[in-house]
Amino acid sequence: MPQPKDIETAKQLFADYLSNNKLRKTPERYAILSAVYTINAPFDVERLYLEMEQQHFRVSHATIYNTIQLLIDAKLLVKHLLKNKDLYEAAFHLKTKHYLVCTECGSVREMTDKLVQTNIENSKMGRFQMSHYSLYIYGECSRCRYAKNRKRSNKNKQK
Secondary structure, eight states: OOOHHHHHHHHHHHHHHHHHTTOOOOHHHHHHHHHHTTOOSOBOHHHHHHHHHHTTOOOOHHHHHHHHHHHHHTTSEEEEEETTEEEEEEOTTOOEEEEEEETTTOOEEEEOOHHHHHHHHTSOOTTOOOOOEEEEEEEOOHHHHHHHHHHHHHHHHHO
16 A cells, blocks of 8 residues: 555656646646555546545546546556456556456456565566566456356256
8 A cells, every 4th residue: 555655756756747748737637646546456447536536526537537648657557458448556666466357257356476476576588677567367256256156056956
């Protein structure tokens, strides 16, 4: 979870990015940045929109989409394409991420595995210099697997 000092640093980096690109520093852009850094998991635009509403800050979807692109360009946000859906995640101090993605319901869960991380970080990549990475592991979550097994069991009982 981002600490308050990380959020302040992200705000300063965003301010520098906006200044360097001669873009306006609007309250809406900073409110969206703050909301992005309060969500502790990959999120879609609709979830961000609802988060903004909960904070009693009304912004249009267009403003959110435009600000998301600015945050990506400023390297303060990363975009993931999972199950044909764009998901976003705060990227300040982002190094490595491992995700478990359910191919049935589309749920995404972060996984931590130090051995996998160590193996990837120690891999020889020729002249390529890695800055960070994301690893996606696809399969079925326990909830979907349970529902599928239960459905199969009920079919077998009816025969």
